[in-house]
Amino acid sequence: MKKTNPIFLNGVPELLVLRLLSRREMYGYQIIEEIRAQTRETLSFGEGCIYPYLHYLEAEKLVSSRRREVDGRSRNYYKLTPRGGKRLDELTTEWKRVTTGISSLMGEQYA
Amino acid sequence: MPKTDYIEQLRRRLVDLGCPIARVRRLVQEVTDHREDLKQTALAEGLSGVAAEIHADTLLGNPLDLAEGLAEALRRSSWWGRHSIIGFCVLPLLAVPLLWSLIMFVGLWLVFAFGYALDETRLHVAADNPVVFHHMSMLVHGADCLALALVTLLFCWLARRSGLSFKWTAIACAICSIYALFTWINIVPHSLSLGFSFPPHGSSPWIRLAMPLVTVALVYAFQRRTAHCYRESVAA
Numbered sequence: 001m002k003k004t005n006p007i008f009l010n011g012v013p014e015l016l017v018l019r020l021l022s023r024r025e026m027y028g029y030q031i032i033e034e035i036r037a038q039t040r041e042t043l044s045f046g047e048g049c050i051y052p053y054l055h056y057l058e059a060e061k062l063v064s065s066r067r068r069e070v071d072g073r074s075r076n077y078y079k080l081t082p083r084g085g086k087r088l089d090e091l092t093t094e095w096k097r098v099t100t101g102i103s104s105l106m107g108e109q110y111a
Numbered sequence: 112m113p114k115t116d117y118i119e120q121l122r123r124r125l126v127d128l129g130c131p132i133a134r135v136r137r138l139v140q141e142v143t144d145h146r147e148d149l150k151q152t153a154l155a156e157g158l159s160g161v162a163a164e165i166h167a168d169t170l171l172g173n174p175l176d177l178a179e180g181l182a183e184a185l186r187r188s189s190w191w192g193r194h195s196i197i198g199f200c201v202l203p204l205l206a207v208p209l210l211w212s213l214i215m216f217v218g219l220w221l222v223f224a225f226g227y228a229l230d231e232t233r234l235h236v237a238a239d240n241p242v243v244f245h246h247m248s249m250l251v252h253g254a255d256c257l258a259l260a261l262v263t264l265l266f267c268w269l270a271r272r273s274g275l276s277f278k279w280t281a282i283a284c285a286i287c288s289i290y291a292l293f294t295w296i297n298i299v300p301h302s303l304s305l306g307f308s309f310p311p312h313g314s315s316p317w318i319r320l321a322m323p324l325v326t327v328a329l330v331y332a333f334q335r336r337t338a339h340c341y342r343e344s345v346a347a
Contacts, residue, residue, distance in 0.1 A: 052184025059188035
C-alpha cells in the first residue's frame, strides 16, 4: 500500500487482495488496477510491491498461482484457496467488528 | 531506461541478495509482465514507445529498491527468514547434537543390520579380526564426518530457500564447527563411545572441525557457480 497509509490499515491489503481473488482469478497488474478503481483511488499498491505480497500469501497457502495465456499474453494468475477463503471470512468478521466499534465511537455524523 | 536495463538490474540485484534462482526467474517474469502492462496502458493513452517505457519504469520505481522489497518478502514468507537469529544462532546449538546423534545412530544401525544381520555375536567375532576392525573404524569415522556434513548442509539449504544472506549460513556453520571440535567419537574392539571434552581430544579433532567449513565452502562455490551460469544463460 502507499507509504502514507496509517498504521491502522495493517491487515487491510490482505483483506482487499483476498476479497478480489474470491471473485475471480487475477494477475498482479489487474489486482492493483481493481483496488485503485474500486476504492476510487483512496487506496493503492505501489507498482511491483504487489508481487512480494502475493508470494507471501502463496507461501501461507492462502492463494495459488498458475501460468495462463489469455489474448496472446502469458501471465501468472492467482486464485483463492479454501484456506484463503477461511482467512477471508475471519478478516471480514474482524473488519466488521472494528468498523462497527469505530462508527459507534465517532458518532452518526462520521459513520 | 531500456527494458533490458531495468529488468537486468532487478535480476542482478535479486541474485546478489541471495534469492534462489527459481524464485528470481519467477519474480523477473512477473515484473516483466507488469512492466509490459504498464507500457501498453501508456501506449493506449497516446504516449510514444520510449515515453511509455519511461512511464512504466517511473511507476515501478528504482529496480534496486524493488529487488530489496521482493527479497524481504521472500524472507518474511518463511519461519526461518522471520526468526533467523533463533533459527541459525540458537537452534544449531540444540539441533546439531540431536541431528548428529540421529544420523550416526541410523548409519551404524544400518551397518549392523545389513553387515551382521543384527547378530551381536557375529559383530563381536568380527571386531576381534584386526582387518575387519580397521574397516569398522574407518566406517564409523566416515559416518561421523558424513553426519557433520549433512547437518551443515541442512542449515545451508534452510538459509538458501529462505532467501537469507550467506552470513546466516556462515553463523550456523561456525556453530557446527565448534560443536564438532569439542565432541568426539572413539571406537575400540567391542566398544563405541561418544563424548564432549574441553580442550578437544580424540583421533581427528581438526578433521571434524574442518568438515562443516569444507561443506559450507563447497556450498558457497556451488551457489556462486549457479548464479554465474544463470547470468550467462540470460545474457546469451
